[in-house]
Structures are given as structure tokens and as C-alpha cells.
Amino acid sequence: MGKLSYLSRVQTTAVTRGSAMNVLVWETPRFVSGVDEAELDIIKGLFEKWRRKYPRNELRSVYFDGKMPLKETGNIPREALQKITAVLDWPEKSVSALAERSVFEGFVTPGGDQDPFELGSVLDANRFDLELPQAIMSAYKHSCSFITTARGDVASGEPEVLVMAREALWSAATWDQRRRVVDAAMAVTSTDDDGRPDAIDVYLPYAVLSLTRRPSGAWVADRRSSPLGEVLVEPLAYDAQLDRPFGRSRISRAVMNITDHALTTIARTEISADFYAAPRMAALGVSADAFSKGKWQAAIDRWFAITRDEDGNLPTVTQFPQMTMQPLTELYRMYATQFSGATGVPVSNLGIVTDNPPSAEALYADDRRLVSTANRQNRVLGSSLKRVAQKVVRLRDGGEMSDELRQIDVAWMNPAFTSPATSADALVKLSAVFPWLAESEVALQFAGFTQAEITRLLADKQRYDARSFAASLRSVVGGSDASIGGESAPVPADADNGVGDI
Structure with missing residues (x-):
């Protein structure tokens, strides 16, 4: 297109x-x-x-x-x-x-x-x-x-x-x-x-x-x-x-409106930066040719000399108080907070940096609304994707909707970003209460493994179980050569038992 x-x-x-x-x-x-x-x-x-x-x-x-x-x-x-x-x-x-x-x-x-x-x-x-x-x-x-x-x-x-x-x-x-x-x-x-x-x-x-x-x-x-x-x-x-x-x-509409105001604040900050770089000054009692090179050149020169006026009076040079840009940065921070409230996006993702880095609990609290929205959306999107999968199977196989096909579902990665140590600690505690959970594929998903990693882990587990079974089988078969039925094999009467004649 x-x-x-x-x-x-x-x-x-x-x-x-x-x-x-x-x-x-x-x-x-x-x-x-x-x-x-x-x-x-x-x-x-x-x-x-x-x-x-x-x-x-x-x-x-x-x-x-x-x-x-x-x-x-x-x-x-x-x-x-x-x-x-x-x-x-x-x-x-x-x-x-x-x-x-x-x-x-x-x-x-x-x-x-x-x-x-x-x-x-x-x-x-x-x-x-x-x-x-x-x-x-x-x-x-x-x-x-x-x-x-x-x-x-x-x-x-x-x-x-x-x-x-x-x-x-x-x-x-x-x-x-x-x-x-x-x-x-x-x-x-x-x-x-x-x-x-x-x-x-x-x-x-x-x-x-x-x-x-x-x-x-x-x-x-x-x-x-x-x-x-x-x-x-x-x-x-x-x-x-x-x-x-x-x-x-x-x-x-709220997002677009807040973005417009924040963008205007950026423009105002850009303009104010020029005034901030060149402070405003006033000169009283100077001659007409004092700024023959221009006011900007006078502001950036390292040495600045002013002659007396026509009456011989000394000129007076004063500097106005320097303008601060703090109100503009605070205004920008306010718009970032409004945007975070409208979308659920943490303020830290919008370029607002705090002096003290937040703790793990604070990060989880900031993401809570976004995670809950993602969980809800994944259920809604999963309903549509489920119907897509059903249509794909029916188009390919030419069959009707079966009971097994109706039960197909969608698996999503956990939208909450948790550290591996936290997930492992929670999994250990849950396995202590539900011992069978450790043998479930859901435990691997809870631990944070992707579906591709889970497939490889299960394949490795099957190979390990097969090798363990083969090793145990060899040990059983090897032991049966020395003992059958749990009784020692009979020794022939004429065999030399290593004991001399008496």
C-alpha cells in the first residue's frame, strides 16, 4: 500500500x-x-x-x-x-x-x-x-x-x-x-x-x-x-x-492536551535559556558611542570600558536580578504528573528523575496500575486471539468446532516485572504448601521462563529421566547375574573351594 x-x-x-x-x-x-x-x-x-x-x-x-x-x-x-x-x-x-x-x-x-x-x-x-x-x-x-x-x-x-x-x-x-x-x-x-x-x-x-x-x-x-x-x-x-x-x-484527548502544554513549556524554557545565559544590565549616564559595537558584544566581552558622559559624570552600571528557570521546570514536572495520572505510565518513564532512587516496593507500586490494565487487556485480547486460532484450524482442516477446540486458550507472559530472586523465593514458599506445584509447567512460567525456554527445559528433563531410567535398569540387570530370586547360586560338589584335605 x-x-x-x-x-x-x-x-x-x-x-x-x-x-x-x-x-x-x-x-x-x-x-x-x-x-x-x-x-x-x-x-x-x-x-x-x-x-x-x-x-x-x-x-x-x-x-x-x-x-x-x-x-x-x-x-x-x-x-x-x-x-x-x-x-x-x-x-x-x-x-x-x-x-x-x-x-x-x-x-x-x-x-x-x-x-x-x-x-x-x-x-x-x-x-x-x-x-x-x-x-x-x-x-x-x-x-x-x-x-x-x-x-x-x-x-x-x-x-x-x-x-x-x-x-x-x-x-x-x-x-x-x-x-x-x-x-x-x-x-x-x-x-x-x-x-x-x-x-x-x-x-x-x-x-x-x-x-x-x-x-x-x-x-x-x-x-x-x-x-x-x-x-x-x-x-x-x-x-x-x-x-x-x-x-x-x-x-x-487528555493525553493530547497535556502533551500540547508540556511542549509549549519546552519552547518557553528554550526561549528563557537565552535570557538566562545573558543577564540583563542597565547603564546610566553613558555617552552615545558607548555601545558602538553592539549591546551583545558588550555583554560577552571580557573587558568592558565606558567613558564619561558629556558633563564629565561617571556612568552607573547595574545588573537586574537573574531570572530563574525553576518555575518552568516545576511546571513541566506538573504536566508529567498529570500525564502519569491519565495513562498510568510511571513518572520516571517520562524523564523525571528523583534524587533518591526508588525501592523495589516503590517500583512495584508505580507499575501496579499499568500491570492491572495489562492483565485486563490480555484477557480481552485473548478472547479475540482464541477465535482467530479457531478459525485458522477450521480453515485448514475443514472441520466444525469441536469441544477441544472450544477450550483452546492464550498464554501471556506475566506483565509484572519481578526480579528472579523474588520469583524464586515465592516459588519455594508456594511449593512448600503445594508440593505438586514443583512438578507443574506453571511453576516454570511463574519463575519467569519464556515458553521457548520451558520447552527446552522440559526436553532436557525428559532426556535426563531417560538416562536415569536406563542406568537404574542396567544396575538391576547386572545384579541378577549374581543372585536370582534373592538366593545364592548353588556350588557344584566337586568344585575346589580353596580348603585343603584334612
Whole structure:
């Protein structure tokens, strides 16, 4: 898909919150060859919804990338603002700080299978370990993202089942409140040089429509049946609500407002630094040619000489009290505290350094809200990923939903960052109360091992158990040569027993 060029010829300007924001004028498809009237109405509705949501999603992308402009305050001259380049990455931290706590470990079943339904090969072919973190990051940035599934074209090199992530910036969907599923969705898959869509995938319960715009402007649809009889799209939403099933963005209005104020504070600090470097002075009773080289040269010269005035009076030079920048730093700290309260991101992650480093208990308390949010989000995301896994298995095997497939679940890494010593101490205490816990795979997860490390540890344990069993078996077999049934072997009567004749 081509990169967005929203400074194109087809644009208009809308004023939002006092700032100019470019909005592309994309023409809704009026006629699509190969679809009926009902499908065309769905396509129009999805296109209009996507076009309506696009400006806000693009604005959040601007804040995420740190490209938001300085807002004019009226107190700082416009020419001064234009000379200052100030960047603040707080919106990006509000997204990444939570996304880093959602680390996918794999799919599991109640039986504890390492790779249920042999999903590992399908996910590896789709680079799911690389795709899913990006989808989660996009969901927290734009309120949601989407995971689509389809049968792949194996002959052209695609996986058997194609799993793809779609960002909300180029996608739209509608929600069925009664069945709690997506009942229609669209994803822009390609744009032209002007940023206008020229290829769209539309997902319906019974078919997937691939729309292509010809050079003449006409749209043509290619139809593929949906083998499962349902929309092959699952949303990954952040903080979904009853009235907002597709969630809301981590880059909220509060985050953007606080970021604007903090960015303005940085600009004011930059301007104040120049005045702080050159203190203000006053000279009374000097001649007209005292500052012939300029006031700035007089301020930086090591030696400064002033002659008497016309009446022969000695000049008086005084220095105004030096301005302090402490109020600006305190104001910046206040905005950092507000941002931490709005997002749950610890203040220490925003560049606010304290003199005394916090203790382990203080760090855990700072992360408590972020950890609880991550735990809640992992349950929500796990529900969608569970349905993705079920669709992948059904598309690959062509079967119906089985009871075992319904019980598949998602394993996440513990979002709370704890030290290995603390985890080991807690595990020892729990094993004393529950001795069987030491033999469980959950104990390895509790100790902080990743799923790959757990797999290797269990494989090493199996090899060790096999060697131990073989060694014990050899000792038993070797001992049976000397004793059978626990009794000594009989000695022949004519054998020499080493005792001489009497």
C-alpha cells in the first residue's frame, strides 16, 4: 500500500480544536460491478465510516510519531515559535508502555499441550510473532486493529492459512450487538500516488469481496466464498465499552492536551535559556558611542570600558536580578504528573528523575496500575486471539468446532516485572504448601521462563529421566547375574573351594 500523501490535490481544510487539519476528499464508490444493491449499501456504509474516522486516527498517528506542531499561545511571538524545534514522545510512551506488557506466549489447552492443533507451523509461516506485537501497538494507538484470516494461495508461496493484521487507519467494521461479532468489515489494501484507495477487501459472512478501481474510476469486485459462513475478521480493541465496542485510543484527548502544554513549556524554557545565559544590565549616564559595537558584544566581552558622559559624570552600571528557570521546570514536572495520572505510565518513564532512587516496593507500586490494565487487556485480547486460532484450524482442516477446540486458550507472559530472586523465593514458599506445584509447567512460567525456554527445559528433563531410567535398569540387570530370586547360586560338589584335605 502506498504511503499516505494527504497533502494532495484532492483535499480540503477543516478546523478542529483551533488547528488546521487536512482531510482527504475520497469519493465513495457509487457503483461496483459484481455486487448487488444490499452489498453496495454495506460497502458505502463501511467506506463512509472509514472516511469519517480517518482524520482522528491520522491525528493520533501524528502525536504518536512526535510530529505535532507547537500551539500558539499569544504570549510567544509566532516568529519565535517557528525557529524552535521541540519534540515530545509522551504519546508514544502511553502506547508502548502498555503494549510491552502484552507479550504473547502461545496457545494452550487444559491438557497442557505445547502445540495444540499444530498451530506452531501455521503461525510461524505467517510471522505471527512479528505481526501480533505490531497489531497490539496499533490497537492501543488507534483504539483497535483487526486480524483477518483466509485460505492462502499455496502455489504462489502463501501459507496454507493466511493471517494478516490490519490497522484502523485503513480499515473499518460494524458490530453486531446481539451476536457480539463483526458483521461486516473492509480494509484498504492499496492506494494510488494521490493517496486515494484503489484496492479494497470487504469481508461479509458469506463472501470476501476484492474491489479494484480501474483507471477510468469504475470499481470491479472479485468474489470468493467464505467457507466458515462468518466474517473472517476479529478486532483487537483497547478498553471496549458497551457503546464503543471497538474501544478507544490510549492517545486520548487528555493525553493530547497535556502533551500540547508540556511542549509549549519546552519552547518557553528554550526561549528563557537565552535570557538566562545573558543577564540583563542597565547603564546610566553613558555617552552615545558607548555601545558602538553592539549591546551583545558588550555583554560577552571580557573587558568592558565606558567613558564619561558629556558633563564629565561617571556612568552607573547595574545588573537586574537573574531570572530563574525553576518555575518552568516545576511546571513541566506538573504536566508529567498529570500525564502519569491519565495513562498510568510511571513518572520516571517520562524523564523525571528523583534524587533518591526508588525501592523495589516503590517500583512495584508505580507499575501496579499499568500491570492491572495489562492483565485486563490480555484477557480481552485473548478472547479475540482464541477465535482467530479457531478459525485458522477450521480453515485448514475443514472441520466444525469441536469441544477441544472450544477450550483452546492464550498464554501471556506475566506483565509484572519481578526480579528472579523474588520469583524464586515465592516459588519455594508456594511449593512448600503445594508440593505438586514443583512438578507443574506453571511453576516454570511463574519463575519467569519464556515458553521457548520451558520447552527446552522440559526436553532436557525428559532426556535426563531417560538416562536415569536406563542406568537404574542396567544396575538391576547386572545384579541378577549374581543372585536370582534373592538366593545364592548353588556350588557344584566337586568344585575346589580353596580348603585343603584334612
